[in-house]
Amino acid sequence: MEMREMDLWYTEKQTKNHGITTKINKTLYHDKSEFQTLDVIETAEFGNMLVLDGMVMTTDRDEFVYHEMITHVAMNTHPNPKRVLVVGGGDGGAIREILRYPSVEQAVLAEIDGKVIEASKQFFPKIAGGLDDPRVDIQVADGIQHVRDNKGKYDVILVDSTEPVGPAVGLFQKPFYEEIYEALKEDGIMVAQTESPWFNRDLIRQVFRDISNTFPITRLYTASIPTYPSGLWSFTIGSKKYDPLAVDEAKLHRFDTRYYRPELHKALFSLPAFVLELLQPEGE
Amino acid sequence: MEMREMDLWYTEKQTKNHGITTKINKTLYHDKSEFQTLDVIETAEFGNMLVLDGMVMTTDRDEFVYHEMITHVAMNTHPNPKRVLVVGGGDGGAIREILRYPSVEQAVLAEIDGKVIEASKQFFPKIAGGLDDPRVDIQVADGIQHVRDNKGKYDVILVDSTEPVGPAVGLFQKPFYEEIYEALKEDGIMVAQTESPWFNRDLIRQVFRDISNTFPITRLYTASIPTYPSGLWSFTIGSKKYDPLAVDEAKLHRFDTRYYRPELHKALFSLPAFVLELLQPEGE
The missing domain is CATH 3.40.50.150 (Vaccinia Virus protein VP39)
Structure with missing residues (x-):
C-alpha cells in the first residue's frame, strides 16, 4: 500500500495580490495572546518560521x-x-x-x-x-x-x-x-x-x-x-x-x-x- | 444574482519547497516554441508578466x-x-x-x-x-x-x-x-x-x-x-x-x-x- 504524506504549504499574502508560499514539514505551535496570533512552523526551505498575525517575523535560515x-x-x-x-x-x-x-x-x-x-x-x-x-x-x-x-x-x-x-x-x-x-x-x-x-x-x-x-x-x-x-x-x-x-x-x-x-x-x-x-x- | 469572477493565482515553485504566488487578472498568451513554453499573464501586482517554462522572466513593474x-x-x-x-x-x-x-x-x-x-x-x-x-x-x-x-x-x-x-x-x-x-x-x-x-x-x-x-x-x-x-x-x-x-x-x-x-x-x-x-x- 502506498502511503502519502499530506502536502502542506504556508501561503502569506504579503500584499492584497502577491505573496510567498513555502512547504511545511510540520506545524509546531499555535497560540493566541492578548495582542496577536502566534504560529511556529517547520518549513522545508527556511527551517523554523515564526509567524505573527499571519506575517513571517523570522526564520532560522535568513x-x-x-x-x-x-x-x-x-x-x-x-x-x-x-x-x-x-x-x-x-x-x-x-x-x-x-x-x-x-x-x-x-x-x-x-x-x-x-x-x-x-x-x-x-x-x-x-x-x-x-x-x-x-x-x-x-x-x-x-x-x-x-x-x-x-x-x-x-x-x-x-x-x-x-x-x-x-x-x-x-x-x-x-x-x-x-x-x-x-x-x-x-x-x-x-x-x-x-x-x-x-x-x-x-x-x-x-x-x-x-x-x-x-x-x-x-x-x-x-x-x-x-x-x-x-x-x-x-x-x-x-x-x-x-x-x-x-x-x-x-x-x-x-x-x-x-x-x-x-x-x-x-x-x-x-x-x-x-x-x-x-x-x-x-x-x- | 451575485456574479463572482474566478480567482486566478499564478504560483511558481522557485525552489522545490518555496515560491511566489501572484493574482492574475487575465491570461494573455500561451504558446510553445521549439525551445520552451511561453506565457504572458496580466497580474494585479506587477502588470504584464512574461513566463518561460514556468519561470518569471520579466514584469512591467520590476x-x-x-x-x-x-x-x-x-x-x-x-x-x-x-x-x-x-x-x-x-x-x-x-x-x-x-x-x-x-x-x-x-x-x-x-x-x-x-x-x-x-x-x-x-x-x-x-x-x-x-x-x-x-x-x-x-x-x-x-x-x-x-x-x-x-x-x-x-x-x-x-x-x-x-x-x-x-x-x-x-x-x-x-x-x-x-x-x-x-x-x-x-x-x-x-x-x-x-x-x-x-x-x-x-x-x-x-x-x-x-x-x-x-x-x-x-x-x-x-x-x-x-x-x-x-x-x-x-x-x-x-x-x-x-x-x-x-x-x-x-x-x-x-x-x-x-x-x-x-x-x-x-x-x-x-x-x-x-x-x-x-x-x-x-x-x-
Missing part, C-alpha cells in the same frame, strides 16, 4: 540578515554604546547582536507580548540565546510607555516592531520618534525597521520625513531578506550626533557576522534610484 | 531593475562601447538600455527563440521598444554559435539568459566564457546574470571560478528583483582591461534610470558576507 542589520549599523556608528533598548524584538535576535559589543552594560528588551519571548526560547534557541545574559533586562511591557518613562537614559534604541497594523501602529508615528529622541542621551542614535521599498513606499516616505523632522541626522539603508515582502527591507536611522557615513571603517568592530561587514557600512547608504526618491522632500 | 543592472555596470565601465552583443534577452530590455549610450554603433541581439521577441513586441512594448532602432541587428540564432563565429568583434557582451536548464545550460559553462573572451576585443568586458545568492550558491561559486580563470578581472554584484527567486539576484563581470572599481564615478554616463545611478556603481561591489564567501577560492 534571520541573520534582519538581526545583524537592525543592530550593527547603529551600534557600530556609536563609539561607546552602554545602555541599549530594543522596542519589540521579543525573539531576542537583536539582543543577541547587541551583546557582541563589549561596551554594553545593559540591554533592555521592551516586548509587549510575553508569549513571543516564550515561543522564541522554545523554538528558536539560537535566536533567543542571549535573553538569559545577565546584562539583559526583559520587560514585558508597552515599548511606547517604556520610552516615555526613561528620558535621557539610552545610547541606542532599536525599534524592532511588527508590521504597522494592530499593536505596532504607534511605533510608526511621529510622537513616538519624538519620545525616542527624549529617551536618548545627547549623543544617542535610533534605528527602526521601516518595511519594503517596493510595497510600502508611502509609509517609508512618511517615516523618513518624521524622523528627519525630529533628528538632525537621518539615513536609510536596505538589506535582502527573502521571506519578507519583496525580499528587500529598509531601516531608518535617526541620530543626534554621530553620522553613520562619517565613521572610520577601519576602526569599526568586526564580528563573526554573515551579512554585515565593516566594509559594507558606508556602501549601504548608496541607494538605488527608486529607493532614493523616497527620501526627497517632494517625493515622486 | 523589469527596470534587471535590464538596467545587467547593462549599465559593464557599459559604463567601458569608456567607449561601440559594438555590443546580447546573448538571449529576446524581450529587448537590455537592448533598450544599451541604446542609451551615444557611442553605440551596433547592438546585436542573438536570441535563440524568435517567439520571445514577438511576444515581447506584442505585450511589452515599453521593454521591446528599442528593437526597431536602426542600430539593432536581431539574429534569431544560437548565441553560443554566434559568439564562436565572431572573434574579436565586441566591446561588451551581455549574457541575458534564462535559468540554467534546457537551452541555457551551455551559457553557464566555462567553454562559453572562453569563447566570449575570444569574441571580445582586447579591452572587452562581459557580464552574465548568475542567479540567486540565496538559492543558487553552488552555481555562483562555479561561474565565478570559471570566469576568474578566463578573465584577469572578475567582479560580482547584486540587485533587488522581487519577482525573482529570493528577491536578490547576482551578476558576474569578466573584464580584460577595465575594472568597474577603478572608474571615476564623476565621469560616468548618467541616464534617467530608476535603479542604477553612477553613485551606486562602486558601492554595488561591497557585498554582504554571505555573498562574499561565494567568491573565496575555498568556499564555505
Whole structure:
C-alpha cells in the first residue's frame, strides 16, 4: 500500500495580490495572546518560521540578515554604546547582536507580548540565546510607555516592531520618534525597521520625513531578506550626533557576522534610484 | 444574482519547497516554441508578466531593475562601447538600455527563440521598444554559435539568459566564457546574470571560478528583483582591461534610470558576507 504524506504549504499574502508560499514539514505551535496570533512552523526551505498575525517575523535560515542589520549599523556608528533598548524584538535576535559589543552594560528588551519571548526560547534557541545574559533586562511591557518613562537614559534604541497594523501602529508615528529622541542621551542614535521599498513606499516616505523632522541626522539603508515582502527591507536611522557615513571603517568592530561587514557600512547608504526618491522632500 | 469572477493565482515553485504566488487578472498568451513554453499573464501586482517554462522572466513593474543592472555596470565601465552583443534577452530590455549610450554603433541581439521577441513586441512594448532602432541587428540564432563565429568583434557582451536548464545550460559553462573572451576585443568586458545568492550558491561559486580563470578581472554584484527567486539576484563581470572599481564615478554616463545611478556603481561591489564567501577560492 502506498502511503502519502499530506502536502502542506504556508501561503502569506504579503500584499492584497502577491505573496510567498513555502512547504511545511510540520506545524509546531499555535497560540493566541492578548495582542496577536502566534504560529511556529517547520518549513522545508527556511527551517523554523515564526509567524505573527499571519506575517513571517523570522526564520532560522535568513534571520541573520534582519538581526545583524537592525543592530550593527547603529551600534557600530556609536563609539561607546552602554545602555541599549530594543522596542519589540521579543525573539531576542537583536539582543543577541547587541551583546557582541563589549561596551554594553545593559540591554533592555521592551516586548509587549510575553508569549513571543516564550515561543522564541522554545523554538528558536539560537535566536533567543542571549535573553538569559545577565546584562539583559526583559520587560514585558508597552515599548511606547517604556520610552516615555526613561528620558535621557539610552545610547541606542532599536525599534524592532511588527508590521504597522494592530499593536505596532504607534511605533510608526511621529510622537513616538519624538519620545525616542527624549529617551536618548545627547549623543544617542535610533534605528527602526521601516518595511519594503517596493510595497510600502508611502509609509517609508512618511517615516523618513518624521524622523528627519525630529533628528538632525537621518539615513536609510536596505538589506535582502527573502521571506519578507519583496525580499528587500529598509531601516531608518535617526541620530543626534554621530553620522553613520562619517565613521572610520577601519576602526569599526568586526564580528563573526554573515551579512554585515565593516566594509559594507558606508556602501549601504548608496541607494538605488527608486529607493532614493523616497527620501526627497517632494517625493515622486 | 451575485456574479463572482474566478480567482486566478499564478504560483511558481522557485525552489522545490518555496515560491511566489501572484493574482492574475487575465491570461494573455500561451504558446510553445521549439525551445520552451511561453506565457504572458496580466497580474494585479506587477502588470504584464512574461513566463518561460514556468519561470518569471520579466514584469512591467520590476523589469527596470534587471535590464538596467545587467547593462549599465559593464557599459559604463567601458569608456567607449561601440559594438555590443546580447546573448538571449529576446524581450529587448537590455537592448533598450544599451541604446542609451551615444557611442553605440551596433547592438546585436542573438536570441535563440524568435517567439520571445514577438511576444515581447506584442505585450511589452515599453521593454521591446528599442528593437526597431536602426542600430539593432536581431539574429534569431544560437548565441553560443554566434559568439564562436565572431572573434574579436565586441566591446561588451551581455549574457541575458534564462535559468540554467534546457537551452541555457551551455551559457553557464566555462567553454562559453572562453569563447566570449575570444569574441571580445582586447579591452572587452562581459557580464552574465548568475542567479540567486540565496538559492543558487553552488552555481555562483562555479561561474565565478570559471570566469576568474578566463578573465584577469572578475567582479560580482547584486540587485533587488522581487519577482525573482529570493528577491536578490547576482551578476558576474569578466573584464580584460577595465575594472568597474577603478572608474571615476564623476565621469560616468548618467541616464534617467530608476535603479542604477553612477553613485551606486562602486558601492554595488561591497557585498554582504554571505555573498562574499561565494567568491573565496575555498568556499564555505
